[in-house]
Amino acid sequence: MNIIVCIKQVPETTEVKINPETNTLIREGIKSIINPFDMYAIEEAVRIKEKYGAKTTVITMGPPQAEEALREAIAMGIDEAILITDRSLAGSDTWATSYTLSKAILKLGSFDIILCGKQASDGDTAQVGPGISAHLDIPQVTYVKKIKEITEKSCFVERMTEEGYEVILVSLPCLFTVVKEINEPRLPSLRGLLKAKQTNILKWSAKDLNLDETKIGLKGSPTQVIKIFTPPSRCGGVIFKGETEEVVEKLFSVLKKEIP
Amino acid sequence: MDYLLTDEQKLLQELCRKIAEEKIAPVAKELDEKEEFPWQIIKILAQSDLFGIFIPQQYGGLLNLPEGKNIGGVLDLCIATEELSRACGGIAVCYAASALGTFPIILYGNKEQKERYLPDLAKGGKLAAFAITEPEAGSDASSIKTTAVKKDGYYVLNGIKHFITNGGEADIYVVIAMTDKTKGPRGASAFIVEKGTTGFNFGKKEEKLGIRASVTRELIFDNCKVPEKNLLGKEGLGFIITMKTFDVSRPGVAAQAVGIAQGALDLALKYAKERQQFGKSISSFQGIQWMLADMATQVEAARALVYAVARMIDNGNTSVSKESAMAKLFASDVAMRVTTDAVQIFGGYGYMRDYPIEKYMRDAKITQIYEGTNQIQRNIIFLQLIKELAK
Numbered sequence: 001m002n003i004i005v006c007i008k009q010v011p012e013t014t015e016v017k018i019n020p021e022t023n024t025l026i027r028e029g030i031k032s033i034i035n036p037f038d039m040y041a042i043e044e045a046v047r048i049k050e051k052y053g054a055k056t057t058v059i060t061m062g063p064p065q066a067e068e069a070l071r072e073a074i075a076m077g078i079d080e081a082i083l084i085t086d087r088s089l090a091g092s093d094t095w096a097t098s099y100t101l102s103k104a105i106l107k108l109g110s111f112d113i114i115l116c117g118k119q120a121s122d123g124d125t126a127q128v129g130p131g132i133s134a135h136l137d138i139p140q141v142t143y144v145k146k147i148k149e150i151t152e153k154s155c156f157v158e159r160m161t162e163e164g165y166e167v168i169l170v171s172l173p174c175l176f177t178v179v180k181e182i183n184e185p186r187l188p189s190l191r192g193l194l195k196a197k198q199t200n201i202l203k204w205s206a207k208d209l210n211l212d213e214t215k216i217g218l219k220g221s222p223t224q225v226i227k228i229f230t231p232p233s234r235c236g237g238v239i240f241k242g243e244t245e246e247v248v249e250k251l252f253s254v255l256k257k258e259i260p
Numbered sequence: 261m262d263y264l265l266t267d268e269q270k271l272l273q274e275l276c277r278k279i280a281e282e283k284i285a286p287v288a289k290e291l292d293e294k295e296e297f298p299w300q301i302i303k304i305l306a307q308s309d310l311f312g313i314f315i316p317q318q319y320g321g322l323l324n325l326p327e328g329k330n331i332g333g334v335l336d337l338c339i340a341t342e343e344l345s346r347a348c349g350g351i352a353v354c355y356a357a358s359a360l361g362t363f364p365i366i367l368y369g370n371k372e373q374k375e376r377y378l379p380d381l382a383k384g385g386k387l388a389a390f391a392i393t394e395p396e397a398g399s400d401a402s403s404i405k406t407t408a409v410k411k412d413g414y415y416v417l418n419g420i421k422h423f424i425t426n427g428g429e430a431d432i433y434v435v436i437a438m439t440d441k442t443k444g445p446r447g448a449s450a451f452i453v454e455k456g457t458t459g460f461n462f463g464k465k466e467e468k469l470g471i472r473a474s475v476t477r478e479l480i481f482d483n484c485k486v487p488e489k490n491l492l493g494k495e496g497l498g499f500i501i502t503m504k505t506f507d508v509s510r511p512g513v514a515a516q517a518v519g520i521a522q523g524a525l526d527l528a529l530k531y532a533k534e535r536q537q538f539g540k541s542i543s544s545f546q547g548i549q550w551m552l553a554d555m556a557t558q559v560e561a562a563r564a565l566v567y568a569v570a571r572m573i574d575n576g577n578t579s580v581s582k583e584s585a586m587a588k589l590f591a592s593d594v595a596m597r598v599t600t601d602a603v604q605i606f607g608g609y610g611y612m613r614d615y616p617i618e619k620y621m622r623d624a625k626i627t628q629i630y631e632g633t634n635q636i637q638r639n640i641i642f643l644q645l646i647k648e649l650a651k
Binding site (some may be wrong): 187189190197 | 267268271272278279281296304307308309310312313322602
C-alpha cells in the first residue's frame, strides 16, 4: 500500500499579521511549523503503516526552507519526502497548488490513500485537499475522524458532521482530509530524528513535473487577492441600568440616533 | 555553557526537553498527588527510543559501542534524565531506575543473558529494577540477609528487599543475595529475577515525601526458584557488580539532581521577575538577585562535574568510583540548596501546594539519600584519596 501525505509549512501563530501595502503575510520573526491539522494526517499515515504495512511519502510545495517540515515528518516515521519548490510556483492559489500537488502525485506512480489536514491554519480555505482529488479524479472524504478498516479495494471511514458522524465506504484510491479527533500526533523518536538528519529530500521543480505554465503560480491562479486586511476589533457594548421604563426609553433614543 | 555535545546529543536534549514541557509538566502535579505510576509517560519515552540510548545496537539499542568497550551512552542518559527531571523528578526516576537495573546486565551479563533481556529493555517494553537494600541493610549493604541456595539447577531465594524503585512495575529485577554467608561480602551474588517467577511477590507500596509518581515497593522472596543460568557473572561477585553498577549509575542520580535544581531555578527566576512588592518586581532587589546568581552558578558547576564524569565513563575509564561519588554528592547537595532557596524566593506562595515549587524541594531530598547516602559517598571519596596517597 502506498500512502501520500500532503503537508504545508505555516507560521506558528494564530494572530497572523498582514502587510496592508503588499497584501501578504508578515513572516519575519515568526517560527515556521507544520500546519497543525497536517500533523494528524502524518500520524494517521504512520499508524496505517504500523497496522497494515505501507510505504509513506510526504509532499509539500513551498520555499526551500519547507524542507524542515519534511524532515520533521520523517522523524515521526514517514519514509520518504518530496519538496516541490520553484520560483514560478510562488503566489499559487488553492487551485494552482492542488494542480501542482496532483501532478507530483501522478509522477510518484501508484497510490492508495492520500491524506491531508482538513485545512491550513494560515489560509483556512480547506480547498487544497478536495482540489487534489478533483484533479486526480478520485473519490474524497473530508473531515475524517476515524479510519476504521482498510481492505484491498476499499476503506471504511467515519466522517464528522455538525450533528454527529457518517460512516462511509469508499473505494481506493481515494483522498481523505482529517480532523483533530482522529488521533494524537506522536513526538518524534530519536531514531526518527537521526534518520531525518541524514535523509536525502527529493526536490522537484515545475519543469520536473511538466507543469502547464498557464496553470501555476500567481498568473495561473484563478483567485486573485485584491485586498487582505485585519478586521477592526468589535468595541464593547453599553449597559443601561435603572428602572425598566427609563432604560427602555434610553435604549430607544440611542437606537433612533444610530439608525437613520 | 557550551558542553561540546555532539549533534546527536543536542537532538536528544531537544527531544527530551519537548517531552518534558509538552507531556510531563502538564501531568506532574496530578501524578504526584495521586502517587500514580506514570505509564503513559513511560510509553512516550519508549516510543521516543529513550530506553535504548545506553544499550548497544547489537542488543536492540541505539548505542554504537566500539569494540572492546562494554559500557557507553552514560552522558546521553544523563542528558535525558536531567531534561526529564526539570519537569518532574519523580517521573524521571522511573526512567533512570530502569537504567540502574539494566546496567548490571550490560556490565556482567553473558551473551545469552544480554540477548534475552536487553532488547525488551531497549524498546522500553519492559522496565528493570535493582534490588540490594533490605530493612536491616541500608548503608551497611554487607549485612544483607536474603539467601540464595543452589539446588537442582536452581537457586532458591528467600528474604525481603525493600525501598525498591520500580518495584512491582518492572518486569526484570537484578537481586543481590548471599550464596555463602561465611564469606561475608565476598559471599554475595547477583541474579536476574523475572516478575511472575513462583515465590516472588510484592509487599507494601511506600508513601513518600517526594518523587511520588515513582513507585517504591517491597520484594518478597519465598522459596523463589531462579534458574541457574540467571546468575550474573560468578558466585561471589554480588558486591563487585553492585559497586561497578553504582559507579556508572550515580552520574544519572546526579543528573536527576541537576535537572530538579535547574527546573526550580527556572521557576524562581520567572517568579522573581513577575512578583511585585514595594511597588516593584522583587528581582530588582539585590538580595534576590544574588540568591539567583548563586543558584545558577551552583547548578552550572554541578552540571559540569556530572557531564565530565559521564564522559570519563563513556571514554572507557573503569576506576571512576571517586569521581562518580563526587558528582552524586555535589549535585544532590546543590539540588537541596537550590530548591530550598527557590521556595524562599516564592515566599508564602512557595509553601503552598497550588504552586509547583514545593514539589521540587520534596523531590530533591531523595537525591541526597538513595544510591548511597551522601555520607557513604564521602566514605567512598575519602577511601580513594587515601589509596591514592599510598601509591
